[in-house]
Amino acid sequence: LDSLSGSPGPVITAPAKPDYGAVRKAIEDVLDVDGYDDGSYGPVLVRLAWHSAGTYDKASGTGGSNGATMRFAPESEHGANAGLAVARNLLEPIKAKFPWITYADLYTLAGVTAIEAMGGPTIPWAPGRSDAPDSTACPPDGRLPDASLGAAHIREIFGRMGFNDREIVALSGAHTLGRCHADRSGFLGPWTNAPTTFSNLYFQELVNNKWRKKRWSGPVQYEDKSGELMMLPTDMALIWDRKFKPVVDEYAKDEETFFKDFAAAFSKLLALGVPGQAA
Ligand code: CCH
Numbered sequence: 183l184d185s186l187s188g189s190p191g192p193v194i195t196a197p198a199k200p201d202y203g204a205v206r207k208a209i210e211d212v213l214d215v216d217g218y219d220d221g222s223y224g225p226v227l228v229r230l231a232w233h234s235a236g237t238y239d240k241a242s243g244t245g246g247s248n249g250a251t252m253r254f255a256p257e258s259e260h261g262a263n264a265g266l267a268v269a270r271n272l273l274e275p276i277k278a279k280f281p282w283i284t285y286a287d288l289y290t291l292a293g294v295t296a297i298e299a300m301g302g303p304t305i306p307w308a309p310g311r312s313d314a315p316d317s318t319a320c321p322p323d324g325r326l327p328d329a330s331l332g333a334a335h336i337r338e339i340f341g342r343m344g345f346n347d348r349e350i351v352a353l354s355g356a357h358t359l360g361r362c363h364a365d366r367s368g369f370l371g372p373w374t375n376a377p378t379t380f381s382n383l384y385f386q387e388l389v390n391n392k393w394r395k396k397r398w399s400g401p402v403q404y405e406d407k408s409g410e411l412m413m414l415p416t417d418m419a420l421i422w423d424r425k426f427k428p429v430v431d432e433y434a435k436d437e438e439t440f441f442k443d444f445a446a447a448f449s450k451l452l453a454l455g456v457p458g459q460a461a
């Protein structure tokens with residue numbers, strides 16, 4: 183490993199049979215912490231996995247989870263990644279305990295482990311990512327979606343990775359988890375009342391709740407009558423677009439199908455550009 187960076191650091195020998203189950207267990211052990219957000223680091227770990235992979239460009243084969251380039255500036259400082267140091271730092275002691283796992287495998291495995299621990303589907307995941315030695319392979323800024331835009335933008339961003347409409351809606355269901363933080367993205371609040379449980383509640387809220395523009399000095403976002411739940415403009419695009427909407431309806435009614443489609447799409451996302459894991 184160290185021969186890659188040319189530095190004479192300690193030689194890390196991978197165990198004959200790396201115990202990914204032990205790494206998963208260590209991740210599970212740091213998830214729940216009273217006082218952090220809604221009591222779990224699960225959602226921010228899912229966002230880390232997604233942002234590490236969502237930079238993939240199918241045409242050039244650049245970006246993606248392989249390399250774990252988000253450890254380096256400028257990618258670590260891209261606006262879309264604001265707040266993700268929280269997730270990367272949380273994983274440092276686990277990386278220290280299991281030095282044979284690459285950051286790239288760890289960031290993606292943490293997302294998978296968090297989803298499963300929060301009640302979500304089993305996500306097929308395989309190791310095999312390596313760590314880039316420096317920032318040379320960082321993708322350019324602007325590869326991740328801009329929440330203030332609409333359906334055409336989402337299709338362009340996810341189409342670049344190789345996803346179709348159905349996969350886009352399935353992946354968006356991850357917003358059933360976690361919340362927006364004013365000091366990270368500028369947006370504020372959770373999408374559901376159960377932000378640490380993986381479910382189809384996000385789709386139920388989109389379809390069954392009433393959404394209106396929030397009146398405030400922040401960026402355009404939508405709120406329900408209680409003012410406690412929120413949707414981003416890109417979330418609203420899923421019910422305003424005539425091709426996305428039927429899929430939202432389907433997932434709102436049928437959690438099993440959502441789980442199945444999400445597991446396949448998230449697994450594909452984390453495999454993009456990984457040697458030997460061509461989607
Ligand atoms: Fe997302 N997301 N996301 N998102 N996201 C944010 C938070 C989370 C967009 C924008 C935002 C996906 C798709 C999109 C999570 C998972 C996924 C935030 C708030 C914004 C803004 C960040 C903050 O302030 O902390 C946009 C735009 C799109 C697509 O158009 C996909 C795909 C996934 C995963 C499969 C998760 C989880 C969070 C919550 C993070 C937390 O800290 O609670």
